[in-house]
Amino acid sequence: MKTPPHTRVNIVGAGLAGALLAVLLARRGYPVCLFERRPDPRQSQPERGRSINLALAARGMRALERAGVLEGIRPLLIPMRGRMVHELSGKVTLQAYGQREHEVIYSVGRADLNRVLIEAALRHEGVTVEFNQQCLGAQPARQVLRLRDQRAGTEREVALAATIAADGAGSAVRSSLAALGLVTVREEWLDHDYKEFTIPAAAGRHALQREALHIWPRGGFMLIALPNTDGSFTATLFLARSGAAASFAALSSPELAVQFFTREFPDAVLLMPDVGAEFARHPQGQLGSVHAAPWHLGGQLLLLGDAAHAIVPFHGQGMNAAFEDCLALDALIDAHGSWEEIFAQFEAARRPNAAAIAQMAVENYTEMRDTVLDAGYLRHKAIAMGLERRFPERFIPRYSMVMFHPEIPYAEALRRGGVQAQILADLDGGDRGADSPLAEKLVNERLAPVPTGGA
Numbered sequence: 142m143k144t145p146p147h148t149r150v151n152i153v154g155a156g157l158a159g160a161l162l163a164v165l166l167a168r169r170g171y172p173v174c175l176f177e178r179r180p181d182p183r184q185s186q187p188e189r190g191r192s193i194n195l196a197l198a199a200r201g202m203r204a205l206e207r208a209g210v211l212e213g214i215r216p217l218l219i220p221m222r223g224r225m226v227h228e229l230s231g232k233v234t235l236q237a238y239g240q241r242e243h244e245v246i247y248s249v250g251r252a253d254l255n256r257v258l259i260e261a262a263l264r265h266e267g268v269t270v271e272f273n274q275q276c277l278g279a280q281p282a283r284q285v286l287r288l289r290d291q292r293a294g295t296e297r298e299v300a301l302a303a304t305i306a307a308d309g310a311g312s313a314v315r316s317s318l319a320a321l322g323l324v325t326v327r328e329e330w331l332d333h334d335y336k337e338f339t340i341p342a343a344a345g346r347h348a349l350q351r352e353a354l355h356i357w358p359r360g361g362f363m364l365i366a367l368p369n370t371d372g373s374f375t376a377t378l379f380l381a382r383s384g385a386a387a388s389f390a391a392l393s394s395p396e397l398a399v400q401f402f403t404r405e406f407p408d409a410v411l412l413m414p415d416v417g418a419e420f421a422r423h424p425q426g427q428l429g430s431v432h433a434a435p436w437h438l439g440g441q442l443l444l445l446g447d448a449a450h451a452i453v454p455f456h457g458q459g460m461n462a463a464f465e466d467c468l469a470l471d472a473l474i475d476a477h478g479s480w481e482e483i484f485a486q487f488e489a490a491r492r493p494n495a496a497a498i499a500q501m502a503v504e505n506y507t508e509m510r511d512t513v514l515d516a517g518y519l520r521h522k523a524i525a526m527g528l529e530r531r532f533p534e535r536f537i538p539r540y541s542m543v544m545f546h547p548e549i550p551y552a553e554a555l556r557r558g559g560v561q562a563q564i565l566a567d568l569d570g571g572d573r574g575a576d577s578p579l580a581e582k583l584v585n586e587r588l589a590p591v592p593t594g595g596a
């Protein structure tokens with residue numbers, strides 16, 4: 142078995158991917174040094190303004206399990222069995238995510254998850270984490286990373302190779318390479334922003350049904366809420382940035398925000414006593430996709446996770462994809478003797494998958510805020526579930542492939558999803574449902590059995 146020499150690996154960013162990757166590399170005996178801009182989360186409050194909780198699905202679970210950290214994370218997880226759709230009329234319906242008992246996704250608090258991963262990394266002798274160290278960028282020609290100590294205000298340089306940049310969507314490493322013309326970056330910003338709110342616990346218990354992702358779809362915008370282990374929910378409003386009608390710009394005072402919530406989300410607002418104050422206080426976040434190329438410079442440097450391919454959050458897959466990146470990189474170490482080969486293979490294998498999930502994430506926004514209440518959507522969903530029951534090895538709804546089937550790469554989920562959408566369109570109407578002979582013919586002709594293995 143070939144592996145690169147066991148010299149030190151730098152990781153920029155001890156966020157979700159950086160900390161998990163440190164665990165995986167340390168298990169292979171690599172000394173790892175993480176440089177993190179924030180203070181030590183074991184001694185400080187988490188910063189506000191980032192998503193407070195996240196949906197963890199099978200791809201992320203698989204990576205955590207392979208890294209040997211899943212058991213430490215289980216106490217942080219709340220299963221969500223489906224979308225609880227809240228209509229304006231007050232009608233509430235649960236749309237199950239899957240049709241098998243284990244087909245659930247999990248709500249997890251970002252800060253706790255990150256802390257547990259950092260603790261797991263630090264249990265390995267070869268891992269060090271330097272907090273309050275802001276990476277200013279890389280200078281590949283001089284083979285250095287530049288760092289600034291946030292408290293002392295001093296700057297220093299460390300030897301570059303091999304460095305993995307896991308410093309998130311706003312990656313300073315990526316920006317520095319782009320400024321040198323070594324990486325091309327395209328950022329696609331949505332014209333919708335987000336803001337987070339609290340639905341506090343009521344008498345110590347969750348005020349809404351606990352094991353669901355709640356969603357208030359309103360066409361051009363939506364509110365969602367994910368449960369926290371302390372009994373609260375974190376609600377997120379996704380809304381156009383500008384425009385005269387429903388937009389953040391139109392909500393120019395806390396009073397207007399309360400009126401908007403009262404009109405659009407009447408059942409939710411009753412559970413949100415601080416909505417006006419939180420609207421004024423909480424930051425308004427931007428959403429976008431980052432497309433960068435290349436992701437690696439020889440064997441010196443690799444971009445990974447959001448630093449390489451940030452996506453919009455509507456499929457709940459950014460963290461899952463970043464964790465899958467870590468697993469893919471780890472698996473390549475067995476088969477290649479140099480970081481240069483590993484980084485090149487990583488980029489070749491992961492790029493099509495990153496592009497696929499970026500596309501599906503954007504598409505899912507329309508589905509969540511708009512089509513979940515559409516009669517045609519619900520009809521297709523019912524046929525798709527019927528086809529999955531009848532042909533479980535061939536037909537798996539696209540959402541389920543992405544969320545519950547890590548053995549199917551994202552790019553393959555996108556491709557099969559397209560074929561399946563056409564089958565659903567061909568079966569829609571008349572008595573040609575999932576049980577019909579036509580269904581059998583179309584599925585067998587157009588869909589090979591699902592692959593096993595995966596990226």
Ligand SMILES: Cc1cc2nc3c(=O)[nH]c(=O)nc-3n(C[C@H](O)[C@H](O)[C@H](O)COP(=O)(O)OP(=O)(O)OC[C@H]3O[C@@H](n4cnc5c(N)ncnc54)[C@H](O)[C@@H]3O)c2cc1C
Pocket residue numbers: 153154155156157158159176177178179191192194195196197274275276277307308309310311312313314335377426445446447448454456457458459460461462463
């Ligand atoms: C509103 C919202 C909701 C989301 N919901 C979901 C979800 O439900 N499910 C899901 O899978 N994903 C979700 N995501 C996406 C998810 O947050 C990211 O994909 C994930 O955090 C990526 O992990 P990462 O380690 O690459 O980056 P991050 O988690 O952002 O970590 C980057 C780390 O680098 C550090 N850092 C940054 N700059 C520097 C620097 N210059 N020097 C040193 N350190 C630095 C940061 O402090 C941080 O610790 C959501 C995102 C948003 C915005």
